[in-house]
Amino acid sequence: MEEMYLEWSRQARIALEKPVSVRFNRGFRSIIVAGMGGSGIVGDVLSTLSAKYSSLPVITVKNHILPGYTSPEDLLLVVSYSGNTIETLRIFDSALERNIPMVTVSSGGLLKTRAYEHGIPHVKLPEGLAPRASLPSMLYGILKLLYENNLLNIPFKIIEDSVVFLEEKAGKAVADAGVIAEWVNRCKGLLVISTHSPLESLGLRGKNEFNENAKIPVKVDVAPEWMHNDIVGYEEPFLKDFTVLEVVDPDDKVGVMLVDFMRTIYAKVTGRFHRLVLEGVSLLDKIMYGSMVFGLSSCKLARMRGIDPLKTASILEYKKVAG
Ligand code: F6R
Numbered sequence: 001m002e003e004m005y006l007e008w009s010r011q012a013r014i015a016l017e018k019p020v021s022v023r024f025n026r027g028f029r030s031i032i033v034a035g036m037g038g039s040g041i042v043g044d045v046l047s048t049l050s051a052k053y054s055s056l057p058v059i060t061v062k063n064h065i066l067p068g069y070t071s072p073e074d075l076l077l078v079v080s081y082s083g084n085t086i087e088t089l090r091i092f093d094s095a096l097e098r099n100i101p102m103v104t105v106s107s108g109g110l111l112k113t114r115a116y117e118h119g120i121p122h123v124k125l126p127e128g129l130a131p132r133a134s135l136p137s138m139l140y141g142i143l144k145l146l147y148e149n150n151l152l153n154i155p156f157k158i159i160e161d162s163v164v165f166l167e168e169k170a171g172k173a174v175a176d177a178g179v180i181a182e183w184v185n186r187c188k189g190l191l192v193i194s195t196h197s198p199l200e201s202l203g204l205r206g207k208n209e210f211n212e213n214a215k216i217p218v219k220v221d222v223a224p225e226w227m228h229n230d231i232v233g234y235e236e237p238f239l240k241d242f243t244v245l246e247v248v249d250p251d252d253k254v255g256v257m258l259v260d261f262m263r264t265i266y267a268k269v270t271g272r273f274h275r276l277v278l279e280g281v282s283l284l285d286k287i288m289y290g291s292m293v294f295g296l297s298s299c300k301l302a303r304m305r306g307i308d309p310l311k312t313a314s315i316l317e318y319k320k321v322a323g
Contacts, residue, residue, distance in 0.1 A: 001213070001309045004133035005295040006174075008288070009167035014126070015140035016163065020148045022103055022121040028075040028151065030057040032067070034091040035079035037315070038131035039105075041208065042079050042138045044201035045287055046152075049143075051198060052283055053154040064090040066098070075151070076102045079138060081131030083109020086322045096120075103145065105138060130310055132212055135291060136166075154284070162284045169279050169289055176276060177296035180245065183274045184214075184297070185304045189241030191216060194262050196223040196255035199247060202287050206247065206294040213298035213309035223258035234265045243272040249286055250277050 031050070033043030043060030050058040061067060064087040070076065076095050080088040083106030092111060095102050096118060104115040107125040115122040123145065125137045143159050146152035184191060191210060195203040203220040210218045219242075221230055244266050248256045263273060276293060278286040302309035 001130065001133065002296055002299045004129055005292055005299070006170055008136045008292055009163050009170070011126070011134070012136035012140040012163045012166060012288075015137050016144055016159065018141065018144070020145050022123070022145055022149070024075070024101070024149045024151075028056065028101070029071070029073040030059060031075050031077060031146070031151065032059050032061060032070055033077045033079060034061040034066070034088055036062055036085050036087050037208065038133075038135070038212075039079040039081050039085070039088070039138065041132075041135065041201065041205050042142060043077070044204055045135075045139060046142065046146075048198050048201045048287065049154055049284060050152060053158075054152045056151060061091065063087055066091050066094040066100070070095070070098065070100055072099050072101060074100060076100045077105065077142060078102055078111065079105045079142075080109065080111050081107055081125060081129070081134055081138070083107060083111035083113075084319075086319070089114070092120075105142065107134075132209065133295065136288070158282045158284055162280075162282060162288055165280055165285045166288055166292065170292070172279060173289060173292045174296060176293045177300055180274060180276065180293065180297040181300035181304060184210075184243065184245070184301055187243035187272045189243055189270075189272075190239065191218045192221055192242050192244045192266075193218060193247060194221045194223075194226075194244050194259055194266070195247040196249070196252065196258045197225070198283070199249065199255070199287070199290070202247065202290045205287075205291050206245070209291075209294040209298040210301070212312050212315075213295070214301040214305065215307055216301075221262065223255070223262055226262060227258070231265055234268050237269045240269045242270055244270060244274075246273060246275040247290060248275065248277055249283075 040062045047058040105123040107127045193206045207218040279289045280286040299309040
């Protein structure tokens with residue numbers, strides 16, 4: 001599975017080279033991204049990027065209910081790598097009923113079939129990958145579609161540079177991932193990812209990667225919100241057995257200071273800390289770098305524990321029950 005992550009720059013380049021056939025000759029009030037798990041994270045990352053670069057809000061929906069405020073003034077992106085996820089298909093059906101403009105994104109499945117049946121634009125993803133490993137195909141495909149439709153003001157150079165960056169930094173990501181995997185493997189207890197705003201989506205991505213690849217539970221703590229609730233939990237701590245992986249953007253001095261402060265509070269209950277300092281120039285570089293390190297380190301940890309990173313038996317079990 002590690003090779004899928006090491007191919008990320010190629011995946012991103014292919015997605016950017018693919019011509020965009022969808023054209024909207026209009027603007028939208030907001031973009032709503034519906035998807036679950038490894039597909040839904042695309043919405044979280046787009047939301048982070050739009051807050052920095054765009055005037056258009058991006059809202060992520062990770063359930064089966066299309067929010068009541070969704071209107072034909074919005075653009076709905078329905079993303080499911082497999083195209084068969086029940087929650088995402090329900091959103092598609094509700095959007096059809098409510099005449100919401102849509103673009104669907106999948107490698108195939110029912111989503112593709114239904115989109116074709118109803119004449120809804122469909123972006124085809126390469127097949128044969130784990131959804132979580134296909135982040136660049138989904139993210140860069142959507143970034144290009146939004147850019148060409150003047151819906152996201154992120155400079156195209158930032159997008160292109162991030163692809164070159166990912167290629168150049170793959171070796172460093174492997175090295176960082178190796179150190180993290182060895183360290184997490186030595187540590188015990190709950191893994192806590194401690195980070196700062198606006199890296200919420202990256203923290204969440206890290207959690208999901210360690211959950212799905214290494215099969216361990218993870219908690220994500222994000223400053224400054226953490227200072228307004230979690231912090232109190234360390235006054236009379238109930239749980240003491242955890243390990244803290246800090247993730248910081250070195251160019252964000254306030255963010256680094258906040259994560260330093262969090263360490264002083266965690267230190268009441270644990271001495272196990274490791275810090276991942278994100279590489280890159282743009283926010284996109286940093287999110288992709290961190291995501292690559294999380295993907296590789298969680299796979300490496302799985303191997304150290306004698307576990308297959310690719311298999312996600314309990315998700316399949318849930319999907320059988322959910323339909
Ligand atoms: C598995 C994975 C999961 C799926 C999720 C939704 O690699 O990442 O989190 O992404 O179960 O399935 P899809 O992406 O097919 O809609």
